[in-house]
Amino acid sequence: MRIALFVTCVNDLMFPRTGQAVVRILERLGHRVEFPEAQSCCGQMHANSGYRAEALPLLRGFVDTFAPYDAVVAPSGSCVAMVRESYPRLAAGDAELSAAVAALAPRTYELSELLVDVLGVTDVGAHFPHRVTYHPTCHGLRMLRLGDRPQRLLRTVRGLELVELPGGEECCGFGGTFAMKNADVSAAMLADKCAAIRGTGAGYVAAADNSCLAHIGGGLSRGGGGVSALHYAEILAGLVDGGKTDGAA
Amino acid sequence: MSGTGNIVARLPFPTAARNELADAQLRANLRRATHTIRDKRQRVVAEVSDWEALRVAGAAIKDDVLARLPELLEQFEAAATAAGATVHWARDSAEACAVVTELVRATGSTEVVKVKSMATQEIGLNEALARAGIAAVETDLAELIVQLADDTPSHILVPAIHYNRGQIRDIFARRMPGVDLAALTDEPAALAEAARRHLRAKFLSAKVAISGANFAVAETGTLAVVESEGNGRMCLTLPETLISVVGIEKIVPTFRDLEVFLQLLPRSSTGERMNPYTSLWTGVTPGDGPRTVHIVLVDNGRTDTLADSVGRQALRCIRCSACLNVCPVYERVGGHAYGSVYPGPIGAILSPQLTGAGANRTLPYASTLCGACFDACPVRINIPEVLVHLRQSGVDAERRRPSAERTAMRAMSWVMRDRRRYAAALRAARRGSAPLRLAAGRRGVVRRLPWPLSAWTASRDAPLPPQRTFREWWAARERDNTP
Structure with a gap:
């Protein structure tokens, strides 16, 4: 193939x-x-x-x-x-x-x-000993109907504790040019998303879209508190740098 | 002919939204209310095993109506007239208001009771009647609250959603004539009792009632109103004269078609399996209900909307407001930010189409295209598709005028469609950001960028391009792997 x-x-x-x-x-x-x-x-x-x-x-x-x-x-x-x-x-x-x-x-x-x-694979042989929450981005969730495929992949990662994100199906407020044209509404949505992410106690929020993650990560970094945003592929590949500590055992 | 009335935004959406966002109480009220209805809807929709089939059927019936609207409207007019009703036609809100005002004047009444109706809100009927010296009394509890507060509705189904019960108690205490202040607390039962006492006198004395209609059956000439409080039933049965203002898209072909919509509507709107009151009337029935029945069929921009092959699906709307309750934008800003009686996702596609090009042009951008509205819509209106379509129509209409955005979009498209130009641009972007990278230091993010990128950094840090693009990494790897 x-x-x-x-x-x-x-x-x-x-x-x-x-x-x-x-x-x-x-x-x-x-x-x-x-x-x-x-x-x-x-x-x-x-x-x-x-x-x-x-x-x-x-x-x-x-x-x-x-x-x-x-x-x-x-x-x-x-x-x-x-x-x-x-x-x-x-x-x-x-x-x-x-x-x-x-x-x-x-x-x-x-x-x-x-x-x-x-390919019929859910276990890609990865290791990531951290607490992670997953934000299902809108187009993956409602246009592609990805369902829980990314979460199924993350659940097989050794050491990874996957925690549910409350209100996960709600948009983060990025929306492409929306983030600039309606910056105030976008920021209000982002604030709620960041609060939900912090509430999980996870050290990382993963998603399937780096554009949404740049928005979420930018909000998390601005607010402080040490939660990192990253693409779930980087977890599966073992490409996350800096072995930071978080709430996970 | 373009639509007019309370569907034309005065402020651009981003400006209006910023004003509303500043109100913390409003956001708390909206969040609580939308989440409550959203959860209720989710529960009652989940228990219907053929929900998707019902949605498809609802969309198909409405599409059939839109495909042969003139014929069905004439059929409706003939059937309603044969049953004793008088049918009037209005091209826009001014004509509709003039027809209704004249009909009320002819009865000699100076006060009318009203059933909650989006069509009459759309055409600004209460204001028109007031100018003619006729008081219109809203009898739906939430509409009454809004009317007493001298406010405008902020939600299709729950017009007073932006108030909590403490605020409602204050409105009643200040504005409701003869209210029993001693008994008036912020308990829902006490508030309902106060409204009941206030309204009962109106129901029993009114000679004229004004309603809208949820459905108009072409086959029989029947109108239907679906409601929860029983105020509608009072208005539709007690007064001598009944005037109903109906958008021309409210038609369903046959009586049997109501079967589909009476399942879809209550579950989508109030989150109930069935609404408490469904009133159906066909012209005049001697000895029962109003002796004079008028029906005013209103276009107000609907024919123009019908002409757009993508946008016309907005006319399937049955005004359930499920899209408002799931919309993350609506939840933050509320209905007033949309500047139209039709707020939220459906308003963002309906108001600009009804009013024609020019007005309301910021509304199609009031969405992240997250798609929650399309999933919730009981008649499968693909709202994100129409939003993008309307953005496109807006851009196409402005082709001849210079615009910084279009210049940027054109330039990016020109660069991106050629491999060498694109690779060079990526290199330039990476190199160009090198000074920023130095300034960003160890954090690796930028906290402040100049306009227009300041719109981003006002609330979020910005990432920086790393030292090497993906294609540079790939090329280096290919070189290393080549023996």
Whole structure:
């Protein structure tokens, strides 16, 4: 099976370690991962802000780049949701493009879907002796219907204590350009999310989207208190640095 | 023809929201109330095994109505007229208000009782009647609270959701004529008793009642009102004249279709298996109920909305308000921030469409696209899809005008669609942030950035790009692995 990594633009620049984590997890499971260097951005920010004309070339680029592969994996629920849920709508009106999207979209997976559904793995052999809470990000939860796949992966990690996040299904307030256009409402939502996270006593909050995590992590860091935000792939890959202590036994 | 009335925001949403966010009491009231209704709804929806099938059926019936609305409206008019009702048509709120005012004047009454109705709130009927010297008395408890407080509704179902019971007690004490102050505590039973005594006199003396309708059955000419307090039943049966103001999208084709909606609506709105009162009337029934029945069918922007193939799904709405109760934005800012009688997610797609382009243009951005509203909607309105669609319409309409945002979006798209340009831009972004990285020191985050990025750092630290992009790491690894 030819697996291509779609690292996403945010991860490429800001969170390269998450991409490295995906490579390490899949290689450890005996798979070869390819990184087509022609990839850039899925166009989510453009499309969700109303810039369809600007999003379309990025959609075409994505389809051209990844069409040759059996599976495309991305460590981002919202970018995968863009491909699977929004691409068909954006491509409507162009029969050739629609057909290409229809063929590629079902083979585009968020990491936990590839691991659990396609590769049939829930234990990737990781070790992380800390208390962790998981925030199910909106597009993973309600567009991809990831369910508890990421949590199932985290539960098999040695030493990891997974604690429930109260109100976890509630949006953190990021919402792409919403965080800037409606900064005050975004901050109010973030404050409640950070309070819920701190209330769990976890040292780490994990999620499947680094954009939401940058927002949550920025709020946690501003408020102090030592809770770190990180992508769950980095836990699965054993790529978390600094062995900080937390409330976990 | 564009809609008018109490559906046009005066302030941009971010400004209005900031004002509301400053009210800590409001946020506490909203949080408690929305979470209570949300949990109740969750419980009663979970016990219906065919809930998803009901949602699909509800959406399908409404889509059928929207596909042949003119024909069904004429069928409704013929059936209602044959049953003794008089049907009037109004293109916008001014016409609707004029029709109703004239009808009330003809009866000689200077006071009317009202059943809770979104359509009459939308067209600003109470204000229009007041200008004509006619007092409209709201008889729904929450609407009465809002009316006594000289306030505007902040929720579709619970218009006084922004008040707690202590605040309601104060409103009654100050504004309710003849209220028994000694008996008035902030206990719900005491508040309800005060309202009951106040309203009973009105019910028994009123000659004219004004209502909306939840459903209008084309086949039979029947109107339906679904309510909880019995005030509706009083208004619909006691006065001699009944005037109902109905949006043209309230049509259902057959009587049997009510079966679907009478299951979907109460569970989605109040979180009840069944609402306490369902009133149905078909024209005039001699010797029973009102002797004169008028129905005012209102367009007010609905025909324009119907013309948009993506946006028209907003007209499926049955005003249950489930989307408000699950919306994280609504929960923080409340209904007034939306500047329309239709707040929350449904308001963010309905108000801008009813009023046409221009007005309300900040509302489609009042959402993180989290999707909780779509999941809760009993008629499967894909609210996030319509929000994005309306953002797109807004951007397309402004194509010719210069905009910093569009320039940035275009530039990013141009860079990102070419591999070399993109790789170079990533390198430049990483290198460009090097001074910031030095300044950030060991924490590795930035606490303050200049405008416009200050919108981010006002409440959150910003991450910095690490020393190496992913593709640089990958390229180095490929080189190392190549023998």
